Amino acid sequence: MLLMANIHRYSNLLLKITFISISCFIQTCHCACNALDRDSLSSFNLSLSSSPPLDWSLSVDCCDWEGISCNGSSGRVTELSLPSRGLVGSISPSILNLTSLTQLTLSNNSLSGPLPARFFLSLNQLQVIDLSRNRLIGELNSSDALPAKARIFNISSNNFQGPIQTSFIETGLNLETFDVNSNSFTGIIPSVICSFSPSIKLLDFSNNDFTGLIPQGFGQCTSLLSLRAGFNNLSGSAPRDIYGLLPLEELYLPGNRLTGPIDPSLLNLTNLKSLALFGNELTGPIPEEIGNLFKLEKLELHINHLNGTVPDSLLNCTNLTLLNLRVNLLGGELSSLNFSRFVRLRTVDLGNNFFTGNLPRTLFLCKTLRAVRFATNKLSGEIVPEIASLPFLSFLTLSNNTLTNVTSAIRILSGCKNLKTLTLALNFFNETLPDNERLVGFQNMQVFGLGACNLTGRIPMWLSELNMIEVLDLSKNFLTGFIPGWLGDLPNIFYLNLSHNLLTGNFPMDLLKIRLLASKSNSDEVKNINLELPLLVKPDNISNMLYNQISYFPLALFIGDNHISGPIPAEIGQLKYVIWLDISKNNFSGEIPDTISHLTNLERLDLSGNNLTGEIPASLQNLNFLSSFSVANNDLEGPIPTGGQFGTFLSSSFEGNPRLCGRILKRTCSNNNTQSGNTDSSKMGNGHNQKKIIILTLVISCVIFTTILFLYLYFSRRKTIPKSEIDENDLEAVSFNSSVVFPEHKKEPSLFVLFPTNESNKMKDITIADILKATDNFNQVSIIGYGGFGLVYKATLSDGSNVAIKKLSGDTGLMELEFKAEVEALSTAQHKNIVTLQGYCFHDGYRLLIYSYMENGSLDYWLHERPDGPSSLTWPARLKIARGASNGVKYMHETCEPHIIHRDLKSSNILLDRDFEAHVADFGLARLIMPYDTHVSTELVGTLGYIPPEYSQSWMATLRGDVYSFGVVVLELLTGKRPVEAVKQGMSRDLVMWVQAMMNDGRVDDIFDPILRGKGFEDEMAQVLDVACMCVSRNPLDRPTITEVVEWLKNVGPGRQTT
Known part of the structure; x- marks a missing residue:
């Protein structure tokens, strides 16, 4: 027993000695923070603000500060990690003293300004560099270089610019990640990086301004897993050495100008999980070798010019979750496509192609499907019951095919319990819409479209059970009977289209109960419709126009063309x-x-x-x-x-x-x-003769002015095509059925006038007959838009060049305001940011205006209609558009004589050429003023959301009124919102008021378009927001001149213009 007690006593003593020894060892090795590092960090902290503030107390060892790690033996700081910490300000040069730093993570803050000089050369021990999602500026040039030990380099979502110099990247021998996406880099993509960093795994050059061909060299990155270079200005085809990157899992090259066929060698990349080549100009068939990509999860080839059929080998890609081939030239029997092995498929979009046959029954074996679009093909047959077995299906559009048996289709689809969007327009021709069905489905339906089917019958009672319905379109059918009163009781409906039917009775009073149309508090409840895929609908009643995406449905009631x-x-x-x-x-x-x-x-x-x-x-x-x-x-x-x-x-x-x-x-x-109600009859008698004199004087003055203007234009500055050059037979053969501008009878000589511009000189021999031929007799398929006072057509001339032609409807004469304003304004305006009016012609009261063709359409289209428009419009592109448009307005206001007040500046009147240079267009409301004038008398004209508030109180249009409208356009660029939002829940419909309310609440960051956030441009956007807010000041005297706006925009951020 004594022996055991002694053993126990000595054991305890040994444990105490061991513990003390270890403690002493630890205390010996845990050195205090290096004094220079501590002072450097303190200076770094002083240059910043943060919320909440960093708790870096000098009474605490800096190695114990938030985000700081040290080397235990030396006390040197090795890690500075403060992601998403709300840091605001610039990076202090004192950070360069942290020469033992191996990890620097300052991502997702609001750091701005340039990096200190020789930043990476000084911190040459860095292995991890993450400065992403800030507002940093500068270049990656020869004055600095990557640390040799760097493994991760991420400066994405900032505003770095210029070319990436070889001298900067040649030292990065150990790189695994190089991410510079969402900046403003230019020049050629530096594929040479692969010769210095062969072990790199991720390269991301997306959302920059790189140009030219994709260079050879990427084939040396033999360990590369992801290559991303989407949304630049790259052209040509992918270099063949890419096809040797066997480990590659992601190839992301959308939104460029790549041409030619898909190289079959690309499909040797058997480890690919994501292939995105959409939004290019690719041609030819999808290669049969696509089946080699058996690991593929996402295949996005939409918006190209691919043709042929979908290869059977695609069935080997059993891991697909997304298949998007929309807007191509693909065809073949759709039912022959075997979807049975796509057990993980969530979204399939084959819309806007030329597929034929029945719906493929094998598609309904894909139980994970959520969204299906086969619209605008040539499908036939019936919808089969198996579709109801898709438990998660929420979006289905089969419009514009030739499907049959609407009764069966409705009954079957009502079994899709989660269906929210269903469009079946342009099918079931001349069938009867079932009205005696007792349906228990469609409980979640929000959008239901069954228009343009020529259906007969009545508006069915089962629609009254669709309590979640928001958009209902039954237009262009042959429905009869009264409009049922229960439509007014649907609690969420705000868009109802029953036009072009055979409905009878009196005005349906029950429709006045639609609460979202009658009450502001209720109209504010209108919600964004969350769609799995963008919904494509016709914008108006113009037949045969191409379908365009709309970003919202207006609060609307259509009951036209009935009885x-x-x-x-x-x-x-x-x-x-x-x-x-x-x-x-x-x-x-x-x-x-x-x-x-x-x-x-x-x-x-x-x-x-x-x-x-x-x-x-x-x-x-x-x-x-x-x-x-x-x-x-x-x-x-x-x-x-x-x-x-x-x-x-x-x-x-x-x-x-x-x-x-x-x-x-x-x-x-x-x-x-x-x-009339406009005039007090008691005051008419004595003043009538005086009024006749005034009217007569005005008429004579107008005639004299018109004659002088006509003669001046006709003889001095224009070219008239002799009547003998006009093919009269062609004109007489033209019918109004094709919406041609010229009537068959002739009451006046035809006039064709060209202005002296570079473009019009190329058209010097054009005739009216040439215009008819170029527009296919003004066929409606040539319509590209509808500007103020008329439709706009694309005309392809005999030399292959394109022009835009606005056709003014009705018997509009030279003295009518719109034609006179457009010709007067644009004949005097010559500027790179003003749309070029090349000429005009008129015949028997009809007028044509001939403009330069703008390849990229309107700013409104890119911001609000094109599916990939907002994501394609990067912040640098939006800033470029704002600068260009402001230069155009400046020319109108201050350089052009006489000066021009536009009076209808809006995003749909900002047109974009091939290079996304902005051009101010549509002068149908414009008024000319002399330099010494400050305003012109007018009526309240313009477009909802753009009209200055003072125009409702005074009939005086001013230059500062244009500045207000321009400010609204800039707010659109910043927010991505329309000037009047009809579907925003709980917010004012007016964009200006909404922005002001958000700023008053201190929610500035929430103002910006979500697509633009977190990409390092917040500082620039904040500067532009300040400019826009000054432009939309309620008091016109508080608004800047357009010259001031131009200068402010020129000086935004680092990318300052020099001319």
């Missing part, structure tokens, strides 16, 4: 928040109710083709945002109002009313019908 009769009820004024209202081509009678003036958000109002009588209420002049209006083909009488937006409407808006009068119809009002 509804009786009066328009005065209660229609309850729909205060409707934006589009179309009740045209019915049998409505009686007067136009004055209460329509209560619909103050109206942008489009169509009352044409009815039996309406009486006068046009003068109160409609108060609809300040009305951009489209028609009362044509009724039995109205009296004077046409001239205030508000009425000064901008075409004569065609009023034609077919023999007793209407006014300047727009060139029909003088008699003494009787001038006694």
Whole structure:
């Protein structure tokens, strides 16, 4: 026992000695933080602000500070890691004293300015460098170099620029990651990096401004797993040495200008999991070798020019989750495609191709499917019951095919419990829509489209069970009977289209109960429709126009082209928040109710083709945002109002009313019908003769001005094509059925005038017959847009060049405002940021304006309609557009004589050429002023959301009014939002008010387009936001001049313009 006690005692003693020894050893090895490092970190901290502040107390060893790690033996700082810490400010040069630093992680902060000189040369022990998602600027040039030990180099989402110099990267011998995406780098992609860093695994050059061919050299990166270079300006084809990168798992090259066929050698990359080549100009078939990519998960080849069939070998890619081949020239029997082995497929998009046959039954074996689009193909047959076995299907569009048996289709699809979006338009032709079905499905349906099918029957009762429905389109069918009252009780509907049917009865009063159209508090509840894929719909009633994506549905009611009769009820004024209202081509009678003036958000109002009588209420002049209006083909009488937006409407808006009068119809009002609601009849008698004298004087003055202008243009500055050069036979053979501009009879000589520009010199021998040929007799398939006062067509001339031609509708003459304004404004304006008017021609009252063709359409299209538009418009591209547009407006306001007030600046009037250079367009509302004038008298014209607030109080258009509209355009560029958002929950519809509210709440970062956030441009965007907010100041005197705006935008960020 004693022996055991002694052993126990000595054991305890040994343990104590061991513990003390270890403690002493630890204390000996844990040296205090190096004094120089501590002071350097303190200086680094002083140059920044953070929220919450860094708790770096000098009373605590700096090795114990947040984000700091040290070497235990030397006390030198080896790691500085403060990601997502809210750091604001510039990086202090004191950080260069941390020469033992091996890891620097400052990602996702708001650091700005350039890096200290010789930054990486000084910190030559760095292995991990992560400065991503900040606002840093500078270049990667010969004054600095990568540390030799660096493994990870990530400076993505900043604003570095210039070419990446070879001397900078040649020292990075141990690199594994090189990520510079979302900056402003230029020049050739530095594939030479692979000769210095053969072990690199990730290369990301996406979202920059690299140009030219993809160079050889990447084949030396034998360990590369991911190569990303999307959304640059790369051209040609991929270099063949890429195809030897056998470990490669991701190849991402979308949004460039790559051409030619897909090289079959590409498909030797058998480890690929993601292949993205969409948004290029690739041609030819999909190679059969695609089946070699058996590990492929995402295949994105959409928006190219691929043809042929989908190869059977694709079946080998059993891991596919996304298959997108939309907008190509692919075809073949769709049912022959075997989807049975795609057990992980979530999204399949084969829309806008030429596939034929039935829906493939094997598709319904893909139980993970969520979104399917086969729209705009040539499919036939019936929808089969197996589709209801897809438990997660939420998006299905089969529009524009030739499917049959709508009754069966509805019954089957109602079994898809999670279906939210269903569009079946342009199918089931001349069938009967089932109205006796008792459906229990569609509980989650939000968007339902069954238009343009020529269906017969009645609006079915089962639709009343769709309590989640928001968008309902049954237009362009042959539906009969009354419009059911329960439509007004659907709690979430805000877009209802029943136009082009055979519906009868009186105006459906129950529709006035649609709560989202009648109440602001309810209209604010309209939600964004979250779609698995972008929904493609026609923007208006122009037939045969290409389908465009829209980013939101307006609050709208369409019941036009039916057989509804009786009066328009005065209660229609309850729909205060409707934006589009179309009740045209019915049998409505009686007067136009004055209460329509209560619909103050109206942008489009169509009352044409009815039996309406009486006068046009003068109160409609108060609809300040009305951009489209028609009362044509009724039995109205009296004077046409001239205030508000009425000064901008075409004569065609009023034609077919023999007793209407006014300047727009060139029909003088008699003494009787001038006694209207616009004028007090007691004051008319004595002043009538005086008014006649004034009118006569104005008419004579206009005739004299017109004659002088015409002779001057005709003889001094223009070229007239002799009548003998016009092919009269071609003109006479033309029919209005093809929407041709010229009538068959001739009342005046045809005139063709070209301005002296570089472009028009190339067109010097063009004739009117050439224009007809170039537009295929103004065939509607040539329509590319609809600008102010007319449709715009693309014309391909005999030499292969393109021009844009605006056709002004109706009997518009030279003295009518729109044609006169456009010709006057653009004939005097010559600037690289102003759209070029190459010439015009007119014949028998019809007018054509000939412009330079803008390959990339409008800014509105890229921001709000094109599916990949917002992501393609990087911040540098948006800033370039803002700068270019401001230069164009500056020229109008200050250089051009006489000066020009545009009066309708908006994103759809900013056109983009091939290089995304901005051009200000559409001068149909413009007014010329002399340099010593400050304003012109006007009516409240423009477009909802862009109109300066003072225009509602004064009929004076000013240069600073244009500045306001330009500021709204800049806010669109910054936010990605429309100036009037009809579908934002709980927020004001007005963009300016929303931005101001967000700034007042201190939520500046939330203002910016989510696509732009976190890419290192926040500092620049904040600067531009300040400029935009000054432009949209409510007080015009607080707004800058456009010259000041140009200078401010020029000096934003590091990329300052020199000219």
